[in-house]
Amino acid sequence: MASRSLPRLLRPFRVLGIESSADDSAAAIVSSDRTILANIVEKQHHIHASSGGIHPIKAQDSHAVGVPVAIGRALNEAKMGMDDIDAIADIPSGPGMFGCLSVGVHAARAIAVANNKPLVGVHHMQAHALTPLLTETEPPQFPLLNLLVSGGHTMLVLTTETKPYDYKYEILANTMDDSIGDAFDKTAKLLQIPWLDDQGPGPSLEAYAQPDPTNRVYDKIPPLRLPVPKELAFSYAGLKTKVVKETAKLFPNLQKPIPQEIARAMARRFQEAAVQHAIDKVNMALDQLEGKGEHGRSDPVIVRSVVASGGVACNAYLRTRLQQTLAERSPGTGLPLYFPPVALCTDNAAMIAWAGVLRLQARDGRGDELDEPIMKKWPIGSVF
Known part of the structure; x- marks a missing residue:
């Protein structure tokens, strides 16, 4: 019907x-x-x-x-x-x-x-x-690269306008296991991070991950190794395992309350790795679309805008790092970057x-x- x-x-x-x-x-x-x-x-x-x-x-x-x-x-x-x-x-x-x-x-x-x-x-x-087609005074131009980061998804999608109000979506990269949002949530639980008022575990972890020059634990934790560095794909399950291992080195009994200094330092290392993993894949996707490298397209696509959306796009660290990355790719003009409010x-x-x-x-x-x-x-x- x-x-x-x-x-x-x-x-x-x-x-x-x-x-x-x-x-x-x-x-x-x-x-x-x-x-x-x-x-x-x-x-x-x-x-x-x-x-x-x-x-x-x-x-x-x-x-x-x-x-x-x-x-x-x-x-x-x-x-x-x-x-x-x-x-x-x-x-x-x-x-x-x-x-x-x-x-x-x-x-x-x-x-x-x-x-x-x-x-x-x-x-x-x-x-x-x-x-962003709703919220921006000057909406993004097509074709655009969507970085979709949420509790259920992590993907890069090339979006083109085939005719007015009609769009085609091509998935360039997807997650091989967990989404970035799920990794934030589960890592917050692993680190025993309390939820902020009216906030979920992801924003609560972000608050814990704020740089603190008085935290002497942070420098003792090496940067987390990023997964699948040569593939245009996301993988976040392994980062959670690395969090457990690195935390256990500092505080072996994870069943007991984790000292706040350790939890804050580990949250910062995790957030750095999770965001850098996403940034690396954005760069890789743009290179391939532009026809660069051995996996570059034979029919290059000139991306005119980048849009980052989904719940994790609220993360201020992700926003800053993505803005820096696109500014470095296109000095002077910069590739236009859009975030929804x-x-x-x-x-x-x-x-x-x-x-x-x-x-x-x-x-x-x-x-x-x-x-x-x-x-x-x-x-x-x-x-x-």
């Missing part, structure tokens, strides 16, 4: 986006004229802090309450009713946690049917990748609504089928 289509796209239209792929319930309303009319996120960090990571069942149960609350708050913030909404956007096929996804998807379908609105499905990572790097519904706007524009207002299957995995390279 297909949802209806927008009758015309001449005026700015408004899309209600719903996001529930992991641990935050979110709803937002975005207009096709690039205006965020409302953006609500119901956090769950207080629920998951005790387990050191997302508890799938608790997250799903929390979404059952959080999604309706977020939708109501978004409509109130925008001072709108459903008659003012033109379409609904959700994530029908992930990627994300199946149970969590299903809460948002079922809510979106019910709203679309009850209010006779078009429903469009978007890809979670596609939404992250295209956020921090509030739109972590999971949010504004990016879902905006991706829905773009899909509707590319499809002349046509909605999707209402019975699209819910899948927790959906390769971005197959996005239609």
